Amino acid sequence: MGALTRLASLAVLIGAWQLAALEAGSRLLPAPMAVLRFIVQEAERGDLGHNVGMTLLRVAISFTVAMSLGVVLGVALGRSKAADLSLDTPLLVLLNTPALVITVLAYVWVGLTETAAILAVVLNKLPNVAVIVREGARNLDPGLDEMARAYRLDRRSWARDILIPQLQPYMVTAARSGLSLAWKIVLVVELLGRPDGVGFAINYYFVQSTDVAAIIGYSLVFMAVMIGIDVLLLQRLEAYVRRWR
Amino acid sequence: MSVAGAEPVLQVAIASKWYRPRGAEPVEAVRDLAFAVAAGEIVCLIGPSGAGKTTTLRILLGLDPAFEGRVSGAEQAGMVFQEPRLLPWRSVEHNVRLGLPRERRGRDLDGLFARLGLTAWRNSYPKALSLGMQRRVALARALADGPRVLVLDEPFVSLDDAAAAELRGLVVDTVDQAGMSVLMVTHNVAEAIGVADRLLLVSRRPATLIADVPLDRPRRERDRAWAETTRATLAARHPDIIAL
Numbered sequence: 007m008g009a010l011t012r013l014a015s016l017a018v019l020i021g022a023w024q025l026a027a028l029e030a031g032s033r034l035l036p037a038p039m040a041v042l043r044f045i046v047q048e049a050e051r052g053d054l055g056h057n058v059g060m061t062l063l064r065v066a067i068s069f070t071v072a073m074s075l076g077v078v079l080g081v082a083l084g085r086s087k088a089a090d091l092s093l094d095t096p097l098l099v100l101l102n103t104p105a106l107v108i109t110v111l112a113y114v115w116v117g118l119t120e121t122a123a124i125l126a127v128v129l130n131k132l133p134n135v136a137v138i139v140r141e142g143a144r145n146l147d148p149g150l151d152e153m154a155r156a157y158r159l160d161r162r163s164w165a166r167d168i169l170i171p172q173l174q175p176y177m178v179t180a181a182r183s184g185l186s187l188a189w190k191i192v193l194v195v196e197l198l199g200r201p202d203g204v205g206f207a208i209n210y211y212f213v214q215s216t217d218v219a220a221i222i223g224y225s226l227v228f229m230a231v232m233i234g235i236d237v238l239l240l241q242r243l244e245a246y247v248r249r250w251r
Numbered sequence: 252m253s254v255a256g257a258e259p260v261l262q263v264a265i266a267s268k269w270y271r272p273r274g275a276e277p278v279e280a281v282r283d284l285a286f287a288v289a290a291g292e293i294v295c296l297i298g299p300s301g302a303g304k305t306t307t308l309r310i311l312l313g314l315d316p317a318f319e320g321r322v323s324g325a326e327q328a329g330m331v332f333q334e335p336r337l338l339p340w341r342s343v344e345h346n347v348r349l350g351l352p353r354e355r356r357g358r359d360l361d362g363l364f365a366r367l368g369l370t371a372w373r374n375s376y377p378k379a380l381s382l383g384m385q386r387r388v389a390l391a392r393a394l395a396d397g398p399r400v401l402v403l404d405e406p407f408v409s410l411d412d413a414a415a416a417e418l419r420g421l422v423v424d425t426v427d428q429a430g431m432s433v434l435m436v437t438h439n440v441a442e443a444i445g446v447a448d449r450l451l452l453v454s455r456r457p458a459t460l461i462a463d464v465p466l467d468r469p470r471r472e473r474d475r476a477w478a479e480t481t482r483a484t485l486a487a488r489h490p491d492i493i494a495l
């Protein structure tokens with residue numbers, strides 16, 4: 007039933023798109039088949055695979071770095087009042103700096119390199135992760151901590167059995183919201199200063215020929231990949247993390 | 252079954268303990284509370300709710316270092332908290348093994364699980380268990396490393412009578428077999444009269460020791476009539492602590 011409704015809504019969406027394209031009759035609003043044709047051609051040339059692959063690689067690296075640093079930072083902020091007080095303002099500044107500004111500054115200061123691109127994405131995403139995980143670290147059960155002390159639990163067991171399980175739901179939330187954030191920022195970063203990737207390709211087809219079929223084609227393919235990762239990886243991870251409930 | 256003259260396994264001498272909440276009047280929770288628990292002895296700490304009994308246990312276990320006085324013996328104690336305080340994301344078995352130091356965590360616990368009737372539940376998560384069973388798991392965790400003394404904070408509260416009696420029987424049998432001592436905090440006088448070798452009566456805040464009452468009759472010979480007489484005698488002597 008649920009899957010059927012989903013399929014129906016998708017069909018309606020594509021139908022409406024087809025009708026609008028017919029009505030407009032312009033290459034600025036290509037029909038679904040035109041977009042599909044572009045995707046197939048681009049894939050045959052090998053460009054699609056290369057660009058999507060590069061973007062995925064950048065998302066993967068920056069996502070991993072931002073998650074690791076963000077979790078460590080978030081735990082420090084949630085557990086230590088001094089850390090929270092001293093880092094709260096810089097965090098707030100970073101949270102409210104537009105992604106575009108961070109990206110431009112990273113390119114200006116570090117140079118038009120891969121490092122600058124990754125750095126820009128990490129800086130955009132890190133405060134988000136830290137703030138979500140901080141919430142988790144503030145809500146640790148004091149009763150369990152007391153139990154751990156009464157049983158003189160060693161640090162490693164405490165981290166593995168008491169700290170991390172309590173942070174897991176927050177980490178999964180941060181990962182899911184963070185992944186969609188990361189890939190949107192990666193596209194901007196690529197558009198501004200990389201010679202490949204989905205962001206570069208979209209900009210290329212925009213500037214070169216305003217090829218809307220190409221722009222929609224790239225965005226559809228990449229969206230599908232990211233939704234696939236969310237469904238196949240992150241949602242399963244979430245279900246695994248919540249198995250004991 | 253107190254062993255006269257033996258070295259006590261637990262010693263508590265709290266001169267004073269103050270709580271100083273920010274923006275509120277300081278409260279003195281404990282004053283001049285001193286007692287010891289001998290090897291193999293079951294001691295019950297009885298007092299009104301909010302009298303500072305749990306505070307005393309926390310100090311004794313080293314969970315609250317801000318007090319004046321001396322305590323010793325916590326390192327050989329196994330603790331059962333009022334709430335079971337199990338890790339809901341770990342199996343019953345894993346929870347129990349956390350009561351062991353890491354180098355002994357792989358140890359054979361089949362006997363312990365069997366004795367507490369937990370064998371069938373080893374791989375369950377705590378949420379699948381009733382409160383009574385969760386308390387058993389908490390008890391198993393406290394017993395896992397073979398402590399010399401078991402410290403229990405209201406371990407039978409909010410259980411139905413049958414479950415409470417069953418768990419109480421398990422505790423008494425276990426400590427009798429192992430020659431373990433028990434320090435149990437409770438406000439249930441009947442329960443204390445049923446199991447204790449000695450009752451310590453504690454006053455309202457600030458908690459201070461007002462009576463140290465040995466119960467000489469062996470546990471198996473305690474009947475209803477004896478329990479009621481004992482309770483009546485205590486209530487006559489300490490009407491503000493023990494209601495009739």
